[in-house]
């Protein structure tokens with residue numbers, strides 16, 4: 645029978661054998677899969693693993709610095725690259741969801757390629773691909789998962805893609821990845837993190853993206869997610885987040901008439917993201933969260949809760 649400990653022992657031995665003393669590059673996302681892949685590789689080859697963590701300017705509030713610190717605390721050889729301005733500049737004025745996704749994919753590849761050149765004599769590219777990604781990428785529906793490879797149609801192949809590929813989690817399902825992570829001693833909070841899309845808040849800001857909108861949504865999202873944690877709801881929800889709508893509506897603040905933004909909160913139950921049901925969050929929680937958001941986040945005067953299931957509504961709004 646499969647056990648995480650046996651998987652770790654066997655995989656570490658195989659990785660040592662396969663990689664020897666060559667250098668490996670790995671892109672960390674802050675998510676479970678790339679983190680577990682990194683720790684596994686680190687156990688096998690130590691400082692020859694060079695991790696790159698890119699801030700695309702579309703992460704959750706404080707996510708870049710918090711997660712980078714956490715990775716460093718785990719002993720990983722990780723370089724944080726703040727490319728926020730580069731992403732936001734290229735996205736400026738763009739409202740089309742698919743174009744936004746493609747732009748982010750392209751800029752990510754450019755940044756990653758630049759960074760990988762700084763690791764001299766690298767021979768391998770490691771990825772946190774898991775079994776469902778493998779199935780999705782060959783399925784007719786085309787998966788949403790944004791692995792590095794799915795972008796190799798953007799013109800000449802970037803140099804890092806000429807590296808040999810190593811994918812130690814390729815045969816595992818998500819729950820197995822979490823168990824392997826636990827057996828490696830990775831923090832439970834990291835292993836229990838909700839999925840977060842590669843394009844980040846870009847696909848939760850409907851319409852064009854500005855630094856101001858990102859800042860508003862980061863505040864709203866933080867209030868919602870911190871609230872879920874405080875109320876003991878975070879682990880009961882598969883994924884949660886907030887959407888910034890391209891709609892202003894009228895409100896009153898004291899004696900003043902306001903005309904400000906509306907946000908939608910979304911929380912879903914799911915096992916794999918392919919289908920999802922909206923979560924019946926307690927009214928008291930929704931009431932408190934709505935009040936907190938409207939009182940604390942300037943520019944937002946209305947909060948709605950998304951009660952659509954997938955299908956037909958997707959989890960993300962774009």
Ligand code: XMP
Pocket residue numbers: 745788789790791839840841842843883917918954957958959960961962
């Ligand atoms: P949808 O919105 O298609 O999302 O119901 C299903 C799951 O996939 C995530 N998602 C993405 N992840 N790149 C990613 O890495 C993407 O472009 C992307 N689009 C959606 C979404 O957050 C949910 O978990």
